[in-house]
Amino acid sequence: MKYAIITGASKGLGEAIAKRLIHEQIAIVSVSRTENEEIKRMALEKGLYYNHFSCNLSLEKEVQEVFMDIAHCLFQKDPKEILLFNNAGVIEPIQTVGNLDQTPTIRNIQVNLIAPILITNLFFSKAQLTNTKVQVINVTSGAAIRSIEGWSVYCSSKAGLNMFTQTAALEQAEMKTDNKIIAFSPGIMDTNMQETIRSSSKNAFKELERFKEFKENNMLLQADVVANALVDLVISGNVESGKVYNVKELVGE
Numbered sequence: 001m002k003y004a005i006i007t008g009a010s011k012g013l014g015e016a017i018a019k020r021l022i023h024e025q026i027a028i029v030s031v032s033r034t035e036n037e038e039i040k041r042m043a044l045e046k047g048l049y050y051n052h053f054s055c056n057l058s059l060e061k062e063v064q065e066v067f068m069d070i071a072h073c074l075f076q077k078d079p080k081e082i083l084l085f086n087n088a089g090v091i092e093p094i095q096t097v098g099n100l101d102q103t104p105t106i107r108n109i110q111v112n113l114i115a116p117i118l119i120t121n122l123f124f125s126k127a128q129l130t131n132t133k134v135q136v137i138n139v140t141s142g143a144a145i146r147s148i149e150g151w152s153v154y155c156s157s158k159a160g161l162n163m164f165t166q167t168a169a170l171e172q173a174e175m176k177t178d179n180k181i182i183a184f185s186p187g188i189m190d191t192n193m194q195e196t197i198r199s200s201s202k203n204a205f206k207e208l209e210r211f212k213e214f215k216e217n218n219m220l221l222q223a224d225v226v227a228n229a230l231v232d233l234v235i236s237g238n239v240e241s242g243k244v245y246n247v248k249e250l251v252g253e
């Protein structure tokens with residue numbers, strides 16, 4: 001049996017990934033601060049294993065405790081494969097350097113970078129002791145490779161996530177494990193994160209008007225289109241470990 005752990009499954013891209021995986025008969029472990037009742041209903045209707053774990057990914061202790069619980073739950077089922085989608089992310093603080101507040105800055109790095117590192121570490125560690133293959137999908141951003149004024153913290157967290165992915169992949173290859181780890185850049189999607197971006201201030205975010213135009217001109221990708229492209233890749237078995245995939249190459253734009 002395959003199990004998928006999806007952080008940030010309550011809304012946006014994570015919700016769309018969970019729905020598509022349910023369609024593929026893959027068991028779901030959802031992790032976020034709020035539970036998405038529709039996903040729960042869909043999984044249970046299909047007779048699939050479903051579990052939601054409430055976790056604030058910006059709190060290191062909660063991450064350690066909750067993911068130890070998740071690992072305990074899943075590895076005792078001797079799963080064939082675990083798909084770990086490190087998808088949850090935050091854009092804030094949107095602010096120029098010199099005007100950053102400490103709390104949202106630390107929270108951003110915790111959710112976008114430290115939590116994925118800790119969770120991946122735990123699951124690769126557990127996989128060493130079992131026959132389970134672990135495949136990690138780190139949701140990154142084009143902002144990892146393009147500096148965007150006002151987004152220094154977000155850009156840095158995603159750049160760090162790309163490098164973590166590439167380094168961990170080299171190590172797994174050297175150790176000749178079956179585990180894989182990739183990063184995936186989903187493009188600009190019509191989710192709550194874009195609403196947050198459009199409601200930021202012009203002083204803090206130079207490209208504000210451009211991002212408002214993306215929405216007005218219907219240029220945003222729908223989360224279900226992006227999720228389908230990603231899940232197609234992941235279940236194809238043709239994933240190139242260490243690669244940073246971009247949605248554009250998967251949907252053929």
Ligand SMILES: NC(=O)c1ccc[n+]([C@@H]2O[C@H](COP(=O)([O-])OP(=O)(O)OC[C@H]3O[C@@H](n4cnc5c(N)ncnc54)[C@H](OP(=O)(O)O)[C@@H]3O)[C@@H](O)[C@H]2O)c1
Pocket residue numbers: 007008009010011012013014031032033034035055056057058086087088089090111139140141142185186187188189190191192193194
């Ligand atoms: N939208 C875009 O245009 C875009 C572009 C490039 C990359 N991305 C990346 O795509 C991923 C998904 O983004 P999205 O657009 O779907 O965002 P979204 O609609 O804002 O959803 C974010 C998800 O992350 C969870 N989350 C946020 N903070 C959390 C915390 N402290 N603890 C636990 N869960 C937390 C939220 O769950 P709760 O609120 O229930 O906790 C929610 O499910 C992110 O990694 C983002 O950086 C998005």
